[in-house]
Amino acid sequence: MTRLIINPNKKVSKINKEIYGHFAEHLGRCIYEGLYVGEDSPIANVNGMRTDVVEALKEMRIPLLRWPGGCFADEYHWMDGIGPKEKRKKIINTHWGGVVEDNSFGTHEFFELCRQLGCETYVNGNLGSGTVREMSEWIEYMTFEGVSPMAELRAKNGHEEPWKVDYFGIGNENWGCGGNMNPDFYANEYRRYQTYVRDYTADHKIKKICCGANVDDYAWTKEVLETCYKHSQRSPHGFMDGLSLHYYVHPEGWEIKGSATEFDASVWYKTMFKALYMEELIVRHANIMDMYDPNQEIAMIVDEWGTWFTCEPGTNPGFLYQQNTMRDALVAGITLNLFNKHSDRIKMANIAQMINVLQSVILTEGEKMIKTPTYYVFNMYKYHQDATLVDSSIDTEEIGTEEAYQVPNLTESASVDDEGTLHITVTNLSLDKAYEVDTLLVDTTFSDIKGDILTNEMHAMNTFDDPEVVNTKNFNGVEKTRTGIKFTIPACSIVHLTVK
Numbered sequence: 001m002t003r004l005i006i007n008p009n010k011k012v013s014k015i016n017k018e019i020y021g022h023f024a025e026h027l028g029r030c031i032y033e034g035l036y037v038g039e040d041s042p043i044a045n046v047n048g049m050r051t052d053v054v055e056a057l058k059e060m061r062i063p064l065l066r067w068p069g070g071c072f073a074d075e076y077h078w079m080d081g082i083g084p085k086e087k088r089k090k091i092i093n094t095h096w097g098g099v100v101e102d103n104s105f106g107t108h109e110f111f112e113l114c115r116q117l118g119c120e121t122y123v124n125g126n127l128g129s130g131t132v133r134e135m136s137e138w139i140e141y142m143t144f145e146g147v148s149p150m151a152e153l154r155a156k157n158g159h160e161e162p163w164k165v166d167y168f169g170i171g172n173e174n175w176g177c178g179g180n181m182n183p184d185f186y187a188n189e190y191r192r193y194q195t196y197v198r199d200y201t202a203d204h205k206i207k208k209i210c211c212g213a214n215v216d217d218y219a220w221t222k223e224v225l226e227t228c229y230k231h232s233q234r235s236p237h238g239f240m241d242g243l244s245l246h247y248y249v250h251p252e253g254w255e256i257k258g259s260a261t262e263f264d265a266s267v268w269y270k271t272m273f274k275a276l277y278m279e280e281l282i283v284r285h286a287n288i289m290d291m292y293d294p295n296q297e298i299a300m301i302v303d304e305w306g307t308w309f310t311c312e313p314g315t316n317p318g319f320l321y322q323q324n325t326m327r328d329a330l331v332a333g334i335t336l337n338l339f340n341k342h343s344d345r346i347k348m349a350n351i352a353q354m355i356n357v358l359q360s361v362i363l364t365e366g367e368k369m370i371k372t373p374t375y376y377v378f379n380m381y382k383y384h385q386d387a388t389l390v391d392s393s394i395d396t397e398e399i400g401t402e403e404a405y406q407v408p409n410l411t412e413s414a415s416v417d418d419e420g421t422l423h424i425t426v427t428n429l430s431l432d433k434a435y436e437v438d439t440l441l442v443d444t445t446f447s448d449i450k451g452d453i454l455t456n457e458m459h460a461m462n463t464f465d466d467p468e469v470v471n472t473k474n475f476n477g478v479e480k481t482r483t484g485i486k487f488t489i490p491a492c493s494i495v496h497l498t499v500k
Protein backbone atom coordinates (compact mmCIF):
# COMPACT_ATOMS: atom_id res chain seq x y z
CA MET A 1 0.00 0.00 0.00
CA THR A 2 1.36 3.42 -0.99
CA ARG A 3 0.90 6.34 1.41
CA LEU A 4 -0.10 9.76 0.04
CA ILE A 5 -0.40 12.56 2.61
CA ILE A 6 -2.13 15.82 1.75
CA ASN A 7 -2.64 18.71 4.13
CA PRO A 8 -5.07 21.13 2.44
CA ASN A 9 -4.64 23.54 5.34
CA LYS A 10 -0.95 23.95 4.70
CA LYS A 11 -0.84 26.42 1.81
CA VAL A 12 2.43 26.55 -0.08
CA SER A 13 2.25 28.92 -3.08
CA LYS A 14 -0.05 30.15 -5.79
CA ILE A 15 0.04 28.10 -8.98
CA ASN A 16 0.05 30.85 -11.58
CA LYS A 17 -2.26 29.96 -14.42
CA GLU A 18 0.55 30.97 -16.80
CA ILE A 19 2.36 27.73 -15.85
CA TYR A 20 -0.14 26.12 -18.22
CA GLY A 21 0.92 28.42 -21.08
CA HIS A 22 1.58 27.59 -24.73
CA PHE A 23 3.97 28.57 -27.48
CA ALA A 24 3.26 29.06 -31.19
CA GLU A 25 6.09 29.84 -33.59
CA HIS A 26 6.16 30.48 -37.32
CA LEU A 27 7.40 26.94 -37.77
CA GLY A 28 6.01 24.20 -40.00
CA ARG A 29 2.24 23.97 -39.74
CA CYS A 30 1.85 25.55 -36.30
CA ILE A 31 0.59 29.00 -37.29
CA TYR A 32 -0.39 28.39 -40.91
CA GLU A 33 -2.98 25.61 -41.20
CA GLY A 34 -2.77 24.78 -37.47
CA LEU A 35 -4.23 28.06 -36.23
CA TYR A 36 -4.67 30.39 -39.11
CA VAL A 37 -6.33 29.37 -42.37
CA GLY A 38 -7.37 32.81 -43.63
CA GLU A 39 -10.86 34.27 -43.99
CA ASP A 40 -11.49 32.64 -47.38
CA SER A 41 -10.68 29.09 -46.29
CA PRO A 42 -13.33 26.36 -46.62
CA ILE A 43 -12.29 25.36 -43.08
CA ALA A 44 -14.66 27.01 -40.58
CA ASN A 45 -12.98 30.10 -39.17
CA VAL A 46 -13.56 33.44 -37.50
CA ASN A 47 -11.38 36.18 -38.98
CA GLY A 48 -9.09 33.46 -40.33
CA MET A 49 -8.67 31.52 -37.03
CA ARG A 50 -9.81 27.89 -37.12
CA THR A 51 -12.97 27.52 -35.10
CA ASP A 52 -12.35 23.86 -34.13
CA VAL A 53 -8.89 24.69 -32.77
CA VAL A 54 -9.99 27.82 -30.92
CA GLU A 55 -12.85 25.90 -29.28
CA ALA A 56 -10.56 23.05 -28.19
CA LEU A 57 -8.00 25.46 -26.73
CA LYS A 58 -10.69 27.38 -24.86
CA GLU A 59 -12.04 24.18 -23.37
CA MET A 60 -8.53 23.41 -22.10
CA ARG A 61 -8.47 26.97 -20.62
CA ILE A 62 -5.37 28.15 -22.43
CA PRO A 63 -4.12 30.98 -20.19
CA LEU A 64 -1.34 32.51 -22.29
CA LEU A 65 0.28 32.31 -25.71
CA ARG A 66 3.89 33.08 -26.64
CA TRP A 67 4.59 34.24 -30.21
CA PRO A 68 6.25 34.59 -32.85
CA GLY A 69 9.20 32.37 -31.77
CA GLY A 70 11.56 30.76 -30.90
CA CYS A 71 14.42 31.15 -33.29
CA PHE A 72 12.02 32.88 -35.69
CA ALA A 73 11.64 35.78 -33.23
CA ASP A 74 15.20 37.02 -33.67
CA GLU A 75 14.73 37.21 -37.42
CA TYR A 76 11.23 38.63 -37.32
CA HIS A 77 10.78 42.21 -38.41
CA TRP A 78 7.31 43.09 -37.22
CA MET A 79 6.67 45.76 -39.85
CA ASP A 80 6.70 42.97 -42.48
CA GLY A 81 3.52 41.64 -40.86
CA ILE A 82 1.24 44.68 -40.80
CA GLY A 83 -0.87 46.51 -43.38
CA PRO A 84 -2.78 45.08 -46.35
CA LYS A 85 -1.96 41.39 -46.68
CA GLU A 86 -1.33 41.50 -50.42
CA LYS A 87 1.39 44.08 -49.84
CA ARG A 88 3.13 42.27 -47.00
CA LYS A 89 6.69 41.19 -47.63
CA LYS A 90 7.31 37.55 -48.50
CA ILE A 91 10.41 36.29 -46.74
CA ILE A 92 12.25 33.00 -46.39
CA ASN A 93 11.85 31.19 -43.11
CA THR A 94 15.54 30.30 -42.96
CA HIS A 95 15.34 28.46 -39.65
CA TRP A 96 12.43 26.26 -40.43
CA GLY A 97 12.45 24.48 -43.75
CA GLY A 98 13.40 27.46 -45.95
CA VAL A 99 9.76 27.93 -46.90
CA VAL A 100 8.13 31.20 -47.96
CA GLU A 101 6.63 33.15 -45.09
CA ASP A 102 4.02 35.50 -46.52
CA ASN A 103 3.52 37.37 -43.24
CA SER A 104 -0.26 37.05 -43.49
CA PHE A 105 -0.26 36.28 -39.77
CA GLY A 106 1.25 39.29 -37.99
CA THR A 107 0.67 41.50 -34.97
CA HIS A 108 -3.03 42.20 -35.63
CA GLU A 109 -3.74 38.52 -36.23
CA PHE A 110 -1.90 37.48 -33.05
CA PHE A 111 -3.98 39.81 -30.90
CA GLU A 112 -7.16 38.74 -32.68
CA LEU A 113 -6.30 35.10 -31.91
CA CYS A 114 -5.65 35.90 -28.23
CA ARG A 115 -8.92 37.84 -28.10
CA GLN A 116 -10.79 34.78 -29.39
CA LEU A 117 -8.94 32.52 -26.95
CA GLY A 118 -9.39 34.94 -24.06
CA CYS A 119 -5.74 34.44 -23.12
CA GLU A 120 -2.81 36.61 -22.07
CA THR A 121 -0.20 37.73 -24.57
CA TYR A 122 3.53 37.02 -24.56
CA VAL A 123 5.30 38.67 -27.49
CA ASN A 124 8.93 37.76 -28.10
CA GLY A 125 11.05 40.62 -29.46
CA ASN A 126 13.98 40.54 -31.85
CA LEU A 127 17.28 41.39 -30.20
CA GLY A 128 19.43 39.17 -32.42
CA SER A 129 18.96 40.96 -35.75
CA GLY A 130 16.61 43.84 -34.94
CA THR A 131 17.41 47.32 -33.72
CA VAL A 132 16.54 49.00 -30.45
CA ARG A 133 14.37 51.42 -32.39
CA GLU A 134 12.48 48.57 -34.06
CA MET A 135 11.75 46.95 -30.71
CA SER A 136 10.76 50.22 -29.14
CA GLU A 137 8.44 51.11 -32.02
CA TRP A 138 6.77 47.70 -31.85
CA ILE A 139 5.91 48.36 -28.21
CA GLU A 140 4.60 51.80 -29.18
CA TYR A 141 2.57 50.28 -32.03
CA MET A 142 1.01 47.66 -29.80
CA THR A 143 0.36 49.63 -26.64
CA PHE A 144 0.37 53.43 -27.08
CA GLU A 145 -3.03 55.04 -26.71
CA GLY A 146 -2.44 58.73 -27.55
CA VAL A 147 -1.21 60.51 -30.65
CA SER A 148 2.06 59.08 -31.95
CA PRO A 149 3.40 57.86 -35.28
CA MET A 150 3.04 54.19 -34.34
CA ALA A 151 -0.40 54.59 -32.76
CA GLU A 152 -1.56 56.35 -35.93
CA LEU A 153 -0.13 53.60 -38.09
CA ARG A 154 -1.98 51.00 -36.02
CA ALA A 155 -5.22 52.92 -36.42
CA LYS A 156 -4.61 53.24 -40.16
CA ASN A 157 -4.20 49.46 -40.26
CA GLY A 158 -7.60 49.02 -38.71
CA HIS A 159 -7.05 48.94 -34.93
CA GLU A 160 -7.63 52.23 -33.15
CA GLU A 161 -7.46 50.77 -29.63
CA PRO A 162 -4.11 49.69 -28.23
CA TRP A 163 -3.67 46.07 -27.17
CA LYS A 164 -2.38 44.67 -23.90
CA VAL A 165 1.07 43.09 -23.98
CA ASP A 166 1.36 41.07 -20.80
CA TYR A 167 4.89 39.74 -21.29
CA PHE A 168 7.66 40.77 -23.67
CA GLY A 169 10.76 38.65 -24.36
CA ILE A 170 13.99 40.57 -25.01
CA GLY A 171 15.38 38.05 -27.51
CA ASN A 172 15.24 34.26 -27.59
CA GLU A 173 18.07 31.75 -27.13
CA ASN A 174 20.60 34.51 -27.69
CA TRP A 175 23.33 32.02 -26.73
CA GLY A 176 22.41 30.18 -29.98
CA CYS A 177 20.00 30.98 -32.80
CA GLY A 178 19.38 34.45 -31.36
CA GLY A 179 22.83 35.78 -32.23
CA ASN A 180 25.39 33.34 -30.75
CA MET A 181 26.23 35.80 -27.99
CA ASN A 182 28.26 35.20 -24.90
CA PRO A 183 26.48 35.91 -21.61
CA ASP A 184 28.25 39.18 -20.86
CA PHE A 185 27.53 40.59 -24.31
CA TYR A 186 23.88 39.53 -24.20
CA ALA A 187 23.40 40.93 -20.71
CA ASN A 188 24.68 44.34 -21.79
CA GLU A 189 22.37 44.21 -24.80
CA TYR A 190 19.53 43.23 -22.48
CA ARG A 191 20.22 46.27 -20.32
CA ARG A 192 20.09 48.52 -23.38
CA TYR A 193 17.10 47.03 -25.22
CA GLN A 194 14.89 46.70 -22.16
CA THR A 195 15.32 50.42 -21.44
CA TYR A 196 13.18 51.21 -24.47
CA VAL A 197 10.44 48.71 -23.72
CA ARG A 198 8.25 51.44 -22.27
CA ASP A 199 5.10 51.15 -20.23
CA TYR A 200 2.69 53.45 -21.99
CA THR A 201 -0.20 52.61 -19.72
CA ALA A 202 0.17 53.38 -16.05
CA ASP A 203 -2.19 50.62 -14.93
CA HIS A 204 -0.64 47.87 -17.04
CA LYS A 205 3.04 47.08 -16.79
CA ILE A 206 4.67 44.88 -19.40
CA LYS A 207 6.61 42.08 -17.75
CA LYS A 208 10.07 41.82 -19.30
CA ILE A 209 11.63 38.42 -19.86
CA CYS A 210 15.40 38.09 -20.10
CA CYS A 211 16.87 35.21 -22.10
CA GLY A 212 18.05 32.54 -19.70
CA ALA A 213 19.98 29.35 -20.04
CA ASN A 214 19.97 26.38 -22.31
CA VAL A 215 19.38 23.37 -20.05
CA ASP A 216 22.25 23.16 -17.52
CA ASP A 217 24.29 26.16 -18.62
CA TYR A 218 24.56 27.51 -15.09
CA ALA A 219 27.39 29.82 -16.12
CA TRP A 220 24.95 31.64 -18.42
CA THR A 221 22.51 32.26 -15.57
CA LYS A 222 25.27 33.51 -13.29
CA GLU A 223 27.02 35.73 -15.81
CA VAL A 224 23.86 37.29 -17.23
CA LEU A 225 22.64 38.19 -13.75
CA GLU A 226 26.09 39.38 -12.71
CA THR A 227 26.33 41.75 -15.68
CA CYS A 228 22.74 42.88 -15.36
CA TYR A 229 23.06 43.74 -11.68
CA LYS A 230 26.71 44.85 -11.56
CA HIS A 231 27.04 48.65 -11.46
CA SER A 232 23.33 48.87 -10.91
CA GLN A 233 21.48 49.77 -7.75
CA ARG A 234 18.18 48.92 -9.35
CA SER A 235 15.80 46.37 -7.98
CA PRO A 236 14.65 43.75 -10.46
CA HIS A 237 11.22 45.34 -10.55
CA GLY A 238 10.57 46.96 -13.91
CA PHE A 239 13.99 45.92 -15.17
CA MET A 240 13.70 42.15 -15.29
CA ASP A 241 10.53 40.32 -14.36
CA GLY A 242 11.52 36.89 -15.54
CA LEU A 243 14.49 34.82 -16.61
CA SER A 244 13.79 32.03 -19.05
CA LEU A 245 14.93 28.41 -19.13
CA HIS A 246 14.65 26.04 -22.10
CA TYR A 247 14.74 22.30 -21.72
CA TYR A 248 13.61 19.61 -24.16
CA VAL A 249 13.50 15.86 -23.54
CA HIS A 250 15.41 13.91 -26.20
CA PRO A 251 15.44 10.31 -24.96
CA GLU A 252 18.35 9.28 -27.18
CA GLY A 253 20.28 12.57 -27.04
CA TRP A 254 20.19 15.65 -29.26
CA GLU A 255 21.75 13.96 -32.33
CA ILE A 256 19.56 10.86 -32.52
CA LYS A 257 16.48 12.01 -30.58
CA GLY A 258 14.50 8.82 -31.21
CA SER A 259 11.15 7.90 -32.73
CA ALA A 260 7.99 9.47 -31.32
CA THR A 261 5.99 6.28 -31.72
CA GLU A 262 8.36 3.30 -31.78
CA PHE A 263 10.16 2.70 -28.53
CA ASP A 264 10.59 -0.03 -25.95
CA ALA A 265 10.32 -0.11 -22.17
CA SER A 266 13.92 0.96 -21.66
CA VAL A 267 13.42 4.08 -23.83
CA TRP A 268 10.19 4.75 -21.95
CA TYR A 269 11.99 4.90 -18.60
CA LYS A 270 14.86 6.86 -20.10
CA THR A 271 12.33 9.43 -21.33
CA MET A 272 10.76 9.67 -17.86
CA PHE A 273 14.20 9.98 -16.28
CA LYS A 274 15.06 12.85 -18.60
CA ALA A 275 11.73 14.57 -18.00
CA LEU A 276 12.32 14.39 -14.24
CA TYR A 277 15.72 16.03 -14.73
CA MET A 278 13.71 19.26 -14.99
CA GLU A 279 13.63 19.33 -11.18
CA GLU A 280 17.42 19.50 -10.85
CA LEU A 281 17.49 22.30 -13.44
CA ILE A 282 14.86 24.29 -11.55
CA VAL A 283 16.60 23.93 -8.20
CA ARG A 284 20.11 24.70 -9.43
CA HIS A 285 19.15 27.70 -11.59
CA ALA A 286 16.96 29.01 -8.76
CA ASN A 287 19.87 28.79 -6.33
CA ILE A 288 21.94 31.02 -8.62
CA MET A 289 19.04 33.42 -9.12
CA ASP A 290 18.67 33.70 -5.35
CA MET A 291 22.25 35.01 -5.09
CA TYR A 292 21.34 38.07 -7.17
CA ASP A 293 17.67 38.34 -6.31
CA PRO A 294 17.29 37.26 -2.68
CA ASN A 295 13.72 38.56 -2.52
CA GLN A 296 12.79 36.37 -5.48
CA GLU A 297 11.30 39.17 -7.55
CA ILE A 298 12.53 37.61 -10.79
CA ALA A 299 10.35 34.70 -11.87
CA MET A 300 11.67 31.56 -13.48
CA ILE A 301 9.99 31.26 -16.87
CA VAL A 302 10.29 27.86 -18.55
CA ASP A 303 9.14 29.25 -21.86
CA GLU A 304 10.04 26.17 -23.90
CA TRP A 305 9.69 22.61 -22.65
CA GLY A 306 8.48 19.25 -23.91
CA THR A 307 9.53 16.18 -25.88
CA TRP A 308 11.54 16.55 -29.06
CA PHE A 309 11.68 13.36 -31.11
CA THR A 310 12.79 12.55 -34.64
CA CYS A 311 10.16 14.08 -36.87
CA GLU A 312 7.49 11.87 -38.44
CA PRO A 313 8.91 9.88 -41.38
CA GLY A 314 7.97 11.42 -44.73
CA THR A 315 7.45 14.93 -43.34
CA ASN A 316 9.61 18.01 -43.89
CA PRO A 317 12.46 17.71 -41.34
CA GLY A 318 12.38 21.49 -40.89
CA PHE A 319 8.76 21.32 -39.69
CA LEU A 320 9.38 19.29 -36.49
CA TYR A 321 6.10 17.40 -36.78
CA GLN A 322 5.81 14.47 -34.38
CA GLN A 323 3.05 12.17 -33.18
CA ASN A 324 2.06 12.09 -29.54
CA THR A 325 1.53 8.96 -27.41
CA MET A 326 0.83 8.02 -23.80
CA ARG A 327 4.55 8.60 -23.26
CA ASP A 328 4.03 12.31 -24.03
CA ALA A 329 1.04 12.32 -21.71
CA LEU A 330 3.16 11.02 -18.85
CA VAL A 331 5.93 13.53 -19.58
CA ALA A 332 3.32 16.29 -19.45
CA GLY A 333 1.76 14.92 -16.27
CA ILE A 334 5.00 14.61 -14.33
CA THR A 335 6.36 17.95 -15.60
CA LEU A 336 3.20 19.83 -14.66
CA ASN A 337 3.25 18.19 -11.20
CA LEU A 338 6.84 19.41 -10.88
CA PHE A 339 5.95 22.93 -11.97
CA ASN A 340 3.10 22.99 -9.45
CA LYS A 341 5.49 21.91 -6.72
CA HIS A 342 7.91 24.69 -7.66
CA SER A 343 5.28 27.33 -8.21
CA ASP A 344 6.95 29.57 -5.64
CA ARG A 345 9.67 30.20 -8.27
CA ILE A 346 8.16 29.18 -11.62
CA LYS A 347 5.56 31.69 -12.67
CA MET A 348 5.15 30.74 -16.31
CA ALA A 349 5.87 27.76 -18.57
CA ASN A 350 5.08 27.20 -22.23
CA ILE A 351 4.94 23.76 -23.76
CA ALA A 352 6.49 23.60 -27.24
CA GLN A 353 4.59 23.86 -29.38
CA MET A 354 0.84 24.26 -29.47
CA ILE A 355 -0.09 22.68 -32.81
CA ASN A 356 1.65 20.36 -35.28
CA VAL A 357 5.14 21.02 -33.87
CA LEU A 358 6.99 18.92 -31.23
CA GLN A 359 4.84 18.03 -28.18
CA SER A 360 1.58 19.46 -29.42
CA VAL A 361 -1.82 19.42 -27.80
CA ILE A 362 -3.49 19.46 -31.22
CA LEU A 363 -2.64 17.97 -34.61
CA THR A 364 -4.31 18.92 -37.87
CA GLU A 365 -4.42 17.48 -41.37
CA GLY A 366 -6.29 19.79 -43.69
CA GLU A 367 -9.76 20.19 -42.23
CA LYS A 368 -9.26 17.34 -39.72
CA MET A 369 -8.20 18.03 -36.17
CA ILE A 370 -7.31 15.69 -33.31
CA LYS A 371 -6.58 16.21 -29.64
CA THR A 372 -3.41 14.46 -28.49
CA PRO A 373 -2.83 12.58 -25.20
CA THR A 374 -0.95 15.71 -24.04
CA TYR A 375 -4.12 17.76 -24.64
CA TYR A 376 -6.05 15.57 -22.23
CA VAL A 377 -3.43 16.05 -19.53
CA PHE A 378 -3.69 19.85 -19.83
CA ASN A 379 -7.45 19.49 -19.74
CA MET A 380 -7.32 17.37 -16.56
CA TYR A 381 -4.81 19.66 -14.85
CA LYS A 382 -6.58 22.92 -15.74
CA TYR A 383 -8.16 23.03 -12.27
CA HIS A 384 -4.75 23.79 -10.77
CA GLN A 385 -4.65 27.11 -12.66
CA ASP A 386 -4.54 29.99 -10.14
CA ALA A 387 -5.27 27.57 -7.30
CA THR A 388 -3.08 27.30 -4.20
CA LEU A 389 -0.57 24.49 -3.98
CA VAL A 390 -0.95 22.61 -0.72
CA ASP A 391 1.49 20.42 1.12
CA SER A 392 1.63 16.83 -0.14
CA SER A 393 4.02 13.90 -0.29
CA ILE A 394 3.87 10.37 -1.60
CA ASP A 395 5.85 7.21 -0.85
CA THR A 396 7.70 6.07 -3.94
CA GLU A 397 9.89 3.22 -5.08
CA GLU A 398 12.49 3.23 -7.82
CA ILE A 399 11.49 1.47 -11.03
CA GLY A 400 13.01 1.02 -14.50
CA THR A 401 14.78 -1.47 -16.72
CA GLU A 402 18.28 -0.02 -16.48
CA GLU A 403 20.35 0.87 -13.45
CA ALA A 404 21.22 4.30 -14.85
CA TYR A 405 17.62 5.31 -15.56
CA GLN A 406 15.69 4.46 -12.42
CA VAL A 407 12.68 6.72 -11.77
CA PRO A 408 10.14 7.06 -8.96
CA ASN A 409 6.99 5.07 -9.74
CA LEU A 410 4.59 7.90 -8.83
CA THR A 411 4.45 11.69 -8.79
CA GLU A 412 1.74 13.96 -7.40
CA SER A 413 0.64 17.48 -6.63
CA ALA A 414 -2.43 18.93 -4.94
CA SER A 415 -4.09 22.34 -4.87
CA VAL A 416 -7.13 24.06 -3.41
CA ASP A 417 -9.13 26.37 -5.67
CA ASP A 418 -11.12 29.51 -4.78
CA GLU A 419 -14.18 27.46 -3.90
CA GLY A 420 -12.21 25.33 -1.48
CA THR A 421 -12.24 22.28 -3.76
CA LEU A 422 -9.18 20.06 -3.55
CA HIS A 423 -7.62 18.85 -6.82
CA ILE A 424 -5.13 16.00 -6.77
CA THR A 425 -3.15 14.84 -9.81
CA VAL A 426 -1.16 11.61 -9.68
CA THR A 427 0.93 9.94 -12.38
CA ASN A 428 1.95 6.28 -12.50
CA LEU A 429 5.12 5.87 -14.56
CA SER A 430 5.18 2.10 -14.30
CA LEU A 431 4.43 0.16 -17.46
CA ASP A 432 3.17 -2.92 -15.69
CA LYS A 433 2.24 -2.25 -12.09
CA ALA A 434 -0.81 -0.69 -10.50
CA TYR A 435 -0.51 0.84 -7.04
CA GLU A 436 -3.04 1.05 -4.27
CA VAL A 437 -2.81 4.55 -2.81
CA ASP A 438 -4.07 5.20 0.71
CA THR A 439 -4.48 8.95 1.00
CA LEU A 440 -4.50 10.76 4.31
CA LEU A 441 -6.35 14.08 4.02
CA VAL A 442 -5.22 15.94 7.13
CA ASP A 443 -8.08 17.62 9.04
CA THR A 444 -10.37 17.54 6.02
CA THR A 445 -14.09 16.96 5.88
CA PHE A 446 -15.63 16.28 2.50
CA SER A 447 -18.73 14.73 1.05
CA ASP A 448 -18.03 14.35 -2.65
CA ILE A 449 -15.20 12.73 -4.62
CA LYS A 450 -14.96 12.59 -8.39
CA GLY A 451 -12.17 11.36 -10.60
CA ASP A 452 -11.05 11.15 -14.19
CA ILE A 453 -8.29 9.06 -15.67
CA LEU A 454 -6.12 8.91 -18.79
CA THR A 455 -4.72 5.45 -19.27
CA ASN A 456 -3.71 3.15 -22.10
CA GLU A 457 -0.73 1.16 -23.28
CA MET A 458 2.48 3.11 -23.81
CA HIS A 459 2.27 3.46 -27.60
CA ALA A 460 -1.39 4.45 -27.69
CA MET A 461 -2.08 7.60 -29.68
CA ASN A 462 -4.87 9.34 -31.55
CA THR A 463 -4.72 9.37 -35.32
CA PHE A 464 -6.82 11.05 -37.98
CA ASP A 465 -8.41 7.66 -38.73
CA ASP A 466 -8.88 6.76 -35.09
CA PRO A 467 -9.06 10.01 -33.09
CA GLU A 468 -10.52 8.73 -29.80
CA VAL A 469 -8.10 5.96 -28.81
CA VAL A 470 -6.73 8.02 -25.93
CA ASN A 471 -9.28 10.05 -24.02
CA THR A 472 -10.18 10.69 -20.39
CA LYS A 473 -12.72 8.47 -18.69
CA ASN A 474 -14.51 8.66 -15.38
CA PHE A 475 -12.44 7.13 -12.62
CA ASN A 476 -14.87 5.41 -10.34
CA GLY A 477 -12.62 3.41 -8.10
CA VAL A 478 -12.15 5.99 -5.33
CA GLU A 479 -13.32 5.00 -1.87
CA LYS A 480 -13.79 7.10 1.21
CA THR A 481 -11.82 5.88 4.24
CA ARG A 482 -11.78 6.93 7.88
CA THR A 483 -8.88 9.34 7.28
CA GLY A 484 -9.22 10.23 3.62
CA ILE A 485 -9.56 8.28 0.39
CA LYS A 486 -8.22 5.14 -1.22
CA PHE A 487 -7.79 4.27 -4.91
CA THR A 488 -5.77 2.07 -7.20
CA ILE A 489 -3.91 3.83 -9.97
CA PRO A 490 -3.37 1.54 -12.99
CA ALA A 491 -0.04 1.23 -14.79
CA CYS A 492 0.78 3.97 -17.31
CA SER A 493 -1.84 6.43 -16.23
CA ILE A 494 -2.70 9.87 -14.96
CA VAL A 495 -5.47 10.48 -12.48
CA HIS A 496 -7.20 13.69 -11.46
CA LEU A 497 -9.35 13.68 -8.32
CA THR A 498 -11.75 16.35 -7.16
CA VAL A 499 -12.55 16.36 -3.45
CA LYS A 500 -15.24 18.69 -2.06
Ligand code: AHR
Nearest residue numbers: 069070071072172173352
Ligand atom coordinates in the same frame (compact mmCIF):
# COMPACT_ATOMS: atom_id res chain seq x y z
O1 AHR B 1 10.73 25.00 -30.44
C1 AHR B 1 11.64 24.86 -31.48
C2 AHR B 1 12.91 25.68 -31.26
O2 AHR B 1 13.58 25.21 -30.15
C3 AHR B 1 12.71 27.14 -30.97
O3 AHR B 1 12.54 27.91 -32.10
C4 AHR B 1 13.97 27.50 -30.28
O4 AHR B 1 13.83 28.56 -29.36
C5 AHR B 1 14.42 26.21 -29.63
O5 AHR B 1 15.73 25.89 -29.92
